[in-house]
Amino acid sequence: MYTTALQAFNKKPEETIFIGDSWKHDVVGPMEAGMEAIWVNFRREEKPTDYTPYAIVSSIMEIRDILVSSSLSSSKGEEESDE
Numbered sequence: 001m002y003t004t005a006l007q008a009f010n011k012k013p014e015e016t017i018f019i020g021d022s023w024k025h026d027v028v029g030p031m032e033a034g035m036e037a038i039w040v041n042f043r044r045e046e047k048p049t050d051y052t053p054y055a056i057v058s059s060i061m062e063i064r065d066i067l068v069s070s071s072l073s074s075s076k077g078e079e080e081s082d083e
Contacts, residue, residue: 002033017054017070019063027053038063 006013013034020026021040028051030037036054044058055066 002030002035006033006035017067023048027051038066 002013002018006016016030016035017038018026018030018035019038019040021042023039027037027039028049031051031053037051038055038057039053040060040063041056041058047056055062057063057066
């Protein structure tokens with residue numbers, strides 16, 4: 001399933017962050033496929049396994065800030081390497 005989605009969008013796993021509220025389907029599955037994951041943990045449950053997602057949030061409102069800060073740090077690193 002994850003490979004099919006990546007192929008459809010012509011993306012590599014390491015270029016992708018999967019976001020969702022299901023630990024099994026939105027964190028474990030994507031991470032096993034080589035993607036990063038953000039777990040939307042509405043119920044504030046404990047992590048059921050030892051996987052460590054890119055981020056754990058309790059509200060979808062938090063995702064934007066995580067993605068923006070990640071994007072900025074990636075861009076900054078690219079700019080510094082060009083000098």
